[in-house]
Amino acid sequence: MDVNAHARDPRDHVNEEPRNDLGDLMNGFFGMTAFMTIVFFGMVIIKFVFSE
Template structure:
């Protein structure tokens, strides 16, 4: 009995894109830190302007 079954090895991961996980983590972390720093100083400046 000859079965012509075609299968793919699940270890191939053919649908995955090659990614740099550490780079993505660092970009996200420092990007969010930079954004929150800008927001913080923006709020400090707004508070200073409103209290003057």
């Protein structure tokens, strides 16, 4: 039996884009921290504006 199969090395990532995983992680972490800090201070300001 002759099978016409072409095996590929799974380590050949022909469509993979180069990525910086640590940089993506740091950007996400600090971006979310900055966003939540802004939300926190915004809520504190709103609390003091609407408090009587």
